[in-house]
Amino acid sequence: MKLELKNINKSYGDKKVLEDISVEFTEGVYGLLGPNGAGKTTLLNIICHLLKPSKGEIFFNGKPQSQDYYQYLGFLPQHFSYYPSFSGLDFLLYLADLKGMKKGEAKKESEKLLDLVGLSDVKKKRIASYSGGMKQRLGIAQSLLNHPKILILDEPTVGLDPKERIRFRNLISELSSNRIVILSTHIVSDLEAIAKEILILKDKKIREKGSSNQLLSLIEGKSWEVLVSEQERSQFMQHFVVVNERILSEGVLLRIVSDQRPSTTAQAVASSLEDLYLYYFREEAIL
Numbered sequence: 589m590k591l592e593l594k595n596i597n598k599s600y601g602d603k604k605v606l607e608d609i610s611v612e613f614t615e616g617v618y619g620l621l622g623p624n625g626a627g628k629t630t631l632l633n634i635i636c637h638l639l640k641p642s643k644g645e646i647f648f649n650g651k652p653q654s655q656d657y658y659q660y661l662g663f664l665p666q667h668f669s670y671y672p673s674f675s676g677l678d679f680l681l682y683l684a685d686l687k688g689m690k691k692g693e694a695k696k697e698s699e700k701l702l703d704l705v706g707l708s709d710v711k712k713k714r715i716a717s718y719s720g721g722m723k724q725r726l727g728i729a730q731s732l733l734n735h736p737k738i739l740i741l742d743e744p745t746v747g748l749d750p751k752e753r754i755r756f757r758n759l760i761s762e763l764s765s766n767r768i769v770i771l772s773t774h775i776v777s778d779l780e781a782i783a784k785e786i787l788i789l790k791d792k793k794i795r796e797k798g799s800s801n802q803l804l805s806l807i808e809g810k811s812w813e814v815l816v817s818e819q820e821r822s823q824f825m826q827h828f829v830v831v832n833e834r835i836l837s838e839g840v841l842l843r844i845v846s847d848q849r850p851s852t853t854a855q856a857v858a859s860s861l862e863d864l865y866l867y868y869f870r871e872e873a874i875l
């Protein structure tokens with residue numbers, strides 16, 4: 589199975605958002621990482637054939653996108669609308685009907701998916717009573733109705749609490765066998781454990797692409813910890829990318845990403861993907 593993007597370009601009016609994006613996807617989870625406005629939704633909508641690229645083409649198993657491409661595709665949009673007065677089950681049955689599934693099959697499939705995403709117990713409860721995580725899981729269930737080979741999830745973890753995030757990650761992992769899963773996020777920890785490859789979208793291009801370990805090697809030797817006094821702290825904050833700070837009795841322990849040792853007392857520490865994210869997106873990063 590292979591999904592190929594070839595020289596994808598997209599402009600809105602004269603504003604260029606994507607430039608010459610060429611990537612290949614095979615089975616497994618891919619994380620599209622970038623801050624707000626990077627063009628993640630634009631790229632995913634193009635992959636979903638909902639938006640036309642200004643230039644470039646997409647091939648699935650060697651065939652260009654066409655009407656029958658949709659049968660391979662499952663999609664959870666960034667802003668997904670539910671009908672709050674529907675129950676989870678009614679909602680899936682309704683969408684299955686829209687997708688042209690037969691009644692019996694729709695019922696069987698909906699029940700199966702509700703079970704898969706852990707919503708069987710609440711399938712007859714109104715969606716309005718669901719937590720954010722439950723709604724996202726229902727969103728995933730609907731995206732799976734037609735057994736898609738390509739699953740696109742646009743910022744699926746927004747609004748989830750830490751427990752729901754873990755549950756969600758496990759679910760995505762389960763879903764990724766024999767499937768291409770592409771999910772966008774600006775939260776690195778969503779991807780660390782589950783992504784086969786992470787794609788960093790910056791300045792209209794895929795700037796880096798690789799496994800967590802491959803990406804980590806890019807910033808090896810650029811992560812530091814330094815203990816500073818309250819007075820020194822603001823100096824460091826101005827001059828360096830500070831990933832994290834901890835107030836200790838001896839002072840403030842700063843975690844910094846920097847090409848050079850930020851001070852003679854700084855200790856080199858193992859890098860994390862969070863460091864990498866800030867290294868690439870220091871201007872955009874809001875701490």
Ligand SMILES: Nc1ncnc2c1ncn2[C@@H]1O[C@H](COP(=O)(O)OP(=O)(O)O)[C@@H](O)[C@H]1O
Pocket residue numbers: 600605622623624625626627628629630631
């Ligand atoms: N329909 C549109 N018309 C004009 N500009 C758009 C449109 N959709 C998105 N943009 C702009 O394109 C850029 C990328 O947006 P988007 O793809 O939504 O990024 P992301 O999903 O990474 O936040 C942003 O600057 C956004 O304002």
Ligand SMILES: [Mg+2]
Pocket residue numbers: 628629630666742743
């Ligand atoms: Mg978006």
